[in-house]
Amino acid sequence: MERKCVVQVEDLSKFYQKRKTKEIVKAIEGVSFEVYEGEILGLLGPNGAGKTTTIKSMCGLLKPDEGKVKILETDVEKSRLRALNHISAVLEGNRNLYWRLTVKENLEYFAGNRGTRRKNVQSRIEHLLNQFDLKKKENELVSSLSRGMQQKLAIVVALLADTEVILLDEPTLGIDVETGYEIRELLKEIVKKENKTIIISSHDMPVVQDLCERTVIINHGKVITNEKVDNLIDLFETKAYCLSLGEELNKQQILQIESHFPIYEYSDQKLEVTLENDGDIYFLMDILKSASTKIEKIDRTTIDFEQVFMNLISREENENVVSSSN
């Protein structure tokens, strides 16, 4: 079944002019991607890559120089208010909440700001407070809550609006491991039960790997990858093994390994080898068997999303260097 496209970003470009030098700086150029219903998309990139510019354009906070953003077929530039009715955002930091109000007062206030009657949202507020385990804190001032609780409340505020799209900027930044895990599980539950679409901008790669179905990676203002997380991991997956040996390898063995395995590392009786073919493992065993080298442990080295991200970024950087030198 084909999934409904909820957000369409088409050829988005934004340029800034430096105040002093009047030099034109490219923030993003030709950024295009789509987000589908019930999907968690990770918007990634190093600092200054153009993520925030893209996010701001999606929220209508910035007017792009070229291209457009459509949220449920509504053009953000042409019908800003109508488009923004479909999207709510939790931006990084704790400026999303009023610290002088209690948890419940904040929720009632933000519901009112969206034009909803206070009485009409009471049941939803109760439901969300219970879901996010904030019921006990409902009458406490936001200023007295922990960073994790404030972040959870900010997400509840975004969910209260009941919009189809939720934009989260660094949802787990500065939060302890336990609360981070809790937030991740809650977000997964929301997507599963309420079929919401979530766009996450984060530098926390384990979070992205755990939460996101697909990622869009931006670098130097351009989309360098728009692919499913699993596909990216498969793409960079190497058949690498780490062997802990009971004794040192002899010179003959090292020479044999060197000639057959271009990528290898050996130190302190630890051998790390990257195999190119499935049959190479038998050849490696033969080399070790030839001197009856004792093997204490064999581990398969797996690649995580952080390494995938680093590989993609460095590959793009290298391509840029090559194209500029040509």
Place this chain on the structure above:
Amino acid sequence: MSLVHLISANTRMEFIELKRYLPNTIAMFLTFYIIFLAMFFGINVIGDPQHAETNIQYGIVNMVFWFLTMMTLSNIGFTITLEATRGTLECVK
């Protein structure tokens, strides 16, 4: 109708803050009262005794508008300064 709920939510928030930070609220009204008294007695002492009644009426109206204007301006100024210090303005440019 949504505009009514928007105004109601913001009025409620202001009311909650006025109630929650009572010393601040009392100090604000006290300042207003002291300035009013100063103006009232000032008109009586300096102003023309023949037009004292009219002057006081004008004075009250002027005082209310002046106070509202001052409050609005200082609030806007304070918010802009605060947000500029926090870096919010840079975030939305």
